[in-house]
Amino acid sequence: MISFFCRTVFFNLRWLACLLIFIMEIVAATPSIIDLVKVQVQDKAELNRLRQLASDVDEHHSDLQQGFVTIYADDAEQAMLKATGFNFQVVIENLSDYYARRAAKDRQTRQTITHSMGGFRTFDEIEQTLERFSETFPNIVAKFSIGKSYEGRDIWAICISDNPNIYEPNEPTVWFDALHHAREAMSGESLLLFASFLVNHYAIDLTVTRLINSRNILLIPCVNPDGYEYNRQQHPNGGGLWRKNRRKHDNDSYGVDLNRNYGWEWQYDSDNPNDGNYQGTAPFSEPETAAIRDLLAQQTPTMSVSVHSHGNEWMYPWGYTALSTPDDDIFRTYATKIVATNGYMADTAWNLYGITRGASDDYHYGMHKSLAFTVEIGNFADGFWPIPARIPALFNTVQPGYHKIVQWAGAWAEVLTPLWTEQQGNGDEWFGAGEIWNLSLLIKNEGVLPLNAEVSISSHTTDIITNDEPINISLSPRQETLTPSFQFHFSDMINSEIPYILDIALNYEGFTSNEPLKILLDSPRILTDNSTTIAVLGQMAQGNFVRIFVYGTPQVTAEIFWSLEATTAQYLPNIEGAVYLTGNIQPLLKGITDINGQLSWLLQLPKSTELSGKTIYLQALLDYDGEPFVSRLAKVQFE
Numbered sequence: 001m002i003s004f005f006c007r008t009v010f011f012n013l014r015w016l017a018c019l020l021i022f023i024m025e026i027v028a029a030t031p032s033i034i035d036l037v038k039v040q041v042q043d044k045a046e047l048n049r050l051r052q053l054a055s056d057v058d059e060h061h062s063d064l065q066q067g068f069v070t071i072y073a074d075d076a077e078q079a080m081l082k083a084t085g086f087n088f089q090v091v092i093e094n095l096s097d098y099y100a101r102r103a104a105k106d107r108q109t110r111q112t113i114t115h116s117m118g119g120f121r122t123f124d125e126i127e128q129t130l131e132r133f134s135e136t137f138p139n140i141v142a143k144f145s146i147g148k149s150y151e152g153r154d155i156w157a158i159c160i161s162d163n164p165n166i167y168e169p170n171e172p173t174v175w176f177d178a179l180h181h182a183r184e185a186m187s188g189e190s191l192l193l194f195a196s197f198l199v200n201h202y203a204i205d206l207t208v209t210r211l212i213n214s215r216n217i218l219l220i221p222c223v224n225p226d227g228y229e230y231n232r233q234q235h236p237n238g239g240g241l242w243r244k245n246r247r248k249h250d251n252d253s254y255g256v257d258l259n260r261n262y263g264w265e266w267q268y269d270s271d272n273p274n275d276g277n278y279q280g281t282a283p284f285s286e287p288e289t290a291a292i293r294d295l296l297a298q299q300t301p302t303m304s305v306s307v308h309s310h311g312n313e314w315m316y317p318w319g320y321t322a323l324s325t326p327d328d329d330i331f332r333t334y335a336t337k338i339v340a341t342n343g344y345m346a347d348t349a350w351n352l353y354g355i356t357r358g359a360s361d362d363y364h365y366g367m368h369k370s371l372a373f374t375v376e377i378g379n380f381a382d383g384f385w386p387i388p389a390r391i392p393a394l395f396n397t398v399q400p401g402y403h404k405i406v407q408w409a410g411a412w413a414e415v416l417t418p419l420w421t422e423q424q425g426n427g428d429e430w431f432g433a434g435e436i437w438n439l440s441l442l443i444k445n446e447g448v449l450p451l452n453a454e455v456s457i458s459s460h461t462t463d464i465i466t467n468d469e470p471i472n473i474s475l476s477p478r479q480e481t482l483t484p485s486f487q488f489h490f491s492d493m494i495n496s497e498i499p500y501i502l503d504i505a506l507n508y509e510g511f512t513s514n515e516p517l518k519i520l521l522d523s524p525r526i527l528t529d530n531s532t533t534i535a536v537l538g539q540m541a542q543g544n545f546v547r548i549f550v551y552g553t554p555q556v557t558a559e560i561f562w563s564l565e566a567t568t569a570q571y572l573p574n575i576e577g578a579v580y581l582t583g584n585i586q587p588l589l590k591g592i593t594d595i596n597g598q599l600s601w602l603l604q605l606p607k608s609t610e611l612s613g614k615t616i617y618l619q620a621l622l623d624y625d626g627e628p629f630v631s632r633l634a635k636v637q638f639e
């Protein structure tokens with residue numbers, strides 16, 4: 001009896017142990033439910049203590065001054081925090097589910113076709129997209145695998161270039177990668193949308209055609225296929241929160257942060273493989289980063305972009321130190337130009353994120369001197385899985401920047417200002433019939449490689465002719481020059497009522513691009529109170545609004561153009577009296593003057609230190625019953 005009892009107890013205990021292990025295995029195999037949690041943190045010391053306990057601390061979306069830190073944590077971690085005396089608040093319960101639900105709701109209400117994983121492409125769909133590009137555009141797209149992931153998946157890349165199957169070392173390489181972090185869905189998507197833009201504009205858009213023909217454009221939309229697939233398996237409708245790759249460690253924990261595993265100033269910071277930022281056991285210990293390292297060595301880019309989400313930032317090295325790189329001015333100049341188009345923050349990774357070692361941009365730049373940027377797409381509300389409705393808008397925040405990077409990755413000529421001087425004429429500095437004018441161009445090499453270009457200007461009319469030969473210019477990176485002048489003869493038959501268009505042809509890197517240069521011919525008119533004039537009211541200060549008025553007869557169509565130019569003394573005398581607007585001419589206002597003969601417009605002046613001392617030129621193009629009239633230039637200067 002006793003022995004039977006003992007046996008039963010023994011048996012039950014064994015059974016219980018089995019059951020426990022079984023449950024534990026289920027718990028371990030089932031990914032825990034993760035909440036977005038705000039933890040109260042007083043100081044650095046407490047933050048360090050939190051770092052020990054919480055595996056996924058989002059220090060970037062935290063505010064120590066306000067006394068809180070954002071973390072992504074499951075119930076077990078939250079219990080641990082409670083037990084160790086932390087105060088916290090769950091802001092979004094079951095974050096993955098939250099992302100998936102809001103995506104589903106968005107897709108339901110708007111019937112648009114988006115991709116299956118919460119609006120984003122799965123790994124298979126990414127591969128199919130790349131395959132489709134290479135099948136549809138075999139002359140400019142080649143798909144290839146740069147190596148295998150830890151679990152043996154291909155890390156896909158495409159090369160967009162002429163002769164895409166051959167690496168042409170004379171063409172500068174420009175590099176884009178995304179999804180180092182598996183949960184940052186918009187990062188990969190942005191590269192596929194960009195690739196689509198490029199291939200669909202080939203042979204249609206002159207600039208895109210030049211870029212594809214003259215550059216080796218590499219795109220690697222999913223650096224971390226295992227992590228990305230893991231997220232799909234756990235959360236097929238989007239919302240997965242796995243960040244690292246899927247390396248299995250001894251203690252049943254998983255993953256190395258691929259953006260901590262690069263071999264530039266790498267350090268063995270954490271011995272806890274559970275950390276969301278675990279750097280691995282050695283630089284390039286992971287097959288994913290090793291594959292990138294090897295391709296980088298073969299096809300070293302002049303410029304590169306590594307895309308992440310989220311944070312609305314465009315950053316550059318270093319991340320490992322507070323010191324600035326020797327190329328800080330160059331980095332800042334380029335980044336500043338880009339964020340002028342999207343309002344992102346531009347700064348070093350250190351200034352934006354604090355210390356991060358082993359990140360990809362530091363390696364690109366440290367090892368190869370590539371001008372490497374890291375982009376964080378989207379804001380905190382977008383999170384890791386923005387709603388599908390936001391995808392186009394988010395893409396639009398980075399597309400101009402990507403485009404500029406491709407341009408700047410080689411030589412890149414930009415005609416800043418055409419400068420006209422009256423060589424033979426009545427000396428009034430207005431174009432006139434029978435006159436001879438000289439034109440020279442202020443040209444800047446915006447790119448990172450030397451520019452050797454042949455510049456020629458042609459006209460499609462016998463009313464304005466030049467016999468001058470093309471001019472050769474050589475410009476080092478970011479240097480500008482005023483070309484020698486081309487001489488133009490204006491015929492006696494010149495018609496002051498039509499705009500003439502000249503063609504500026506720039507031939508470099510084996511490709512010619514043409515830029516139109518529009519000139520309007522008219523003589524100045526004396527503007528009286530009841531005639532038409534253009535006036536600017538208000539103070540010209542940066543960040544202000546000014547009101548622009550056109551006074552005229554009712555029912556006159558008016559169009560105001562504006563351009564922004566540097567007012568070096570050199571150009572002023574010429575621009576003052578001339579009837580053309582140069583540079584980035586932008587239509588500001590188009591309409592019909594009202595009964596009182598007044599048309600007005602509020603112009604918001606950009607707030608930027610780059611504008612101080614510069615001048616805006618405004619000019620109205622008016623139409624009196626089909627009779628065009630060009631007003632005088634209104635010149636307004638920034639303080």
Ligand code: 0X9
Pocket residue numbers: 060181184259308309310315317318319320349350353356359360361362374376
């Ligand atoms: O932590 C990261 O790897 C990046 N942020 S994310 O939220 N996407 O994980 C920021 C990296 C900053 N450091 C460098 N760019 N060097």
Ligand code: CA
Pocket residue numbers: 161162163164168171213215216
């Ligand atoms: Ca090529």
Ligand code: ZN
Pocket residue numbers: 180181184259308309
């Ligand atoms: Zn990231």
Ligand code: CA
Pocket residue numbers: 422425426427428429430431432435
């Ligand atoms: Ca003249």
